[in-house]
Amino acid sequence: MSEERLKKFVDSVSKLKGVSYVAAGAEGLPYLVGGTERENAEYVAAVASSLYKSINDLTTTLNLGREEWSKVFYPEDYRMLMFEYDQLTVAVKYEQVLEKIIESLVNNLKRNAVVKCYRCGNELTFEVVRCPKCGTRVPFTDPTCWSCGADLRLKECPYCGTLIFNDGGKPSFITLLIYKIKRIFGG
Numbered sequence: 320m321s322e323e324r325l326k327k328f329v330d331s332v333s334k335l336k337g338v339s340y341v342a343a344g345a346e347g348l349p350y351l352v353g354g355t356e357r358e359n360a361e362y363v364a365a366v367a368s369s370l371y372k373s374i375n376d377l378t379t380t381l382n383l384g385r386e387e388w389s390k391v392f393y394p395e396d397y398r399m400l401m402f403e404y405d406q407l408t409v410a411v412k413y414e415q416v417l418e419k420i421i422e423s424l425v426n427n428l429k430r431n432a433v434v435k436c437y438r439c440g441n442e443l444t445f446e447v448v449r450c451p452k453c454g455t456r457v458p459f460t461d462p463t464c465w466s467c468g469a470d471l472r473l474k475e476c477p478y479c480g481t482l483i484f485n486d487g488g489k490p491s492f493i494t495l496l497i498y499k500i501k502r503i504f505g506g
C-alpha cells in the first residue's frame with residue numbers, strides 16, 4: 320500500500336516543471352528516483368537518510384524542535400524538502416515558486432490520502448491543475464488557491480472535465496446551480 324503510494328507521488332511530482340528530482344532511499348541505498356537531474360537524484364537518494372538524521376540531530380542540539388520536514392535552501396531560488404515516509408527518507412528539490420504545491424502534495428502522501436474522481440475513477444491525489452482565476456498551478460486537492468485565494472472546492476476533473484469537489488466527490492444539483500450562478504455574476 321504505502322510503497323504504491325510513494326511510487327505515485329514520485330511519478331507525479333518528478334514530472335512537475337520546476338522539480339529537479341524526487342529521491343527516496345534508506346540506509347545508504349537509493350530506492351526510488353525521478354526527475355531531470357538523474358545523477359544527483361541517485362546520489363541524494365543514497366545519502367538522504369544520513370543527511371536527514373544529521374539535520375535533525377543538529378536542530379535537536381540547537382533546541383529548534385522537531386519538524387514534520389526539513390528544508391535546505393539553495394542559492395538561485397531552489398530548495399530541497401526532506402521528510403520521512405515509511406522508513407524511507409524522501410528528498411524533493413524544486414524551484415521556490417513551487418513551495419506551496421510541494422508541501423500540499425507531501426501532506427497528501429504523509430496522511431495517505433486517496434482522492435479519486437467519482438465519475439471517471441482516475442486518481443487525483445497528486446494531480447496539479449491551473450487555478451481558473453489566476454492561472455497559478457495548484458494541487459487538485461487544495462480547497463483554495465494558495466496564490467490568489469480563490470475558492471477552489473469545485474474544479475473540473477483534469478481527466479473527464481466533470482465539475483467535482485476537491486475530494487473527488489459529486490456535488491449536489493443545488494451546489495452546482497449556486498456555482499454556475501456565482502460564475503455568471505462573478506461571485
Ligand SMILES: [Zn+2]
Pocket residue numbers: 450451452453454455464465466467468469
Ligand atoms: Zn488563483
Ligand SMILES: [Zn+2]
Pocket residue numbers: 436437438439440441476477478479480481
Ligand atoms: Zn474524472
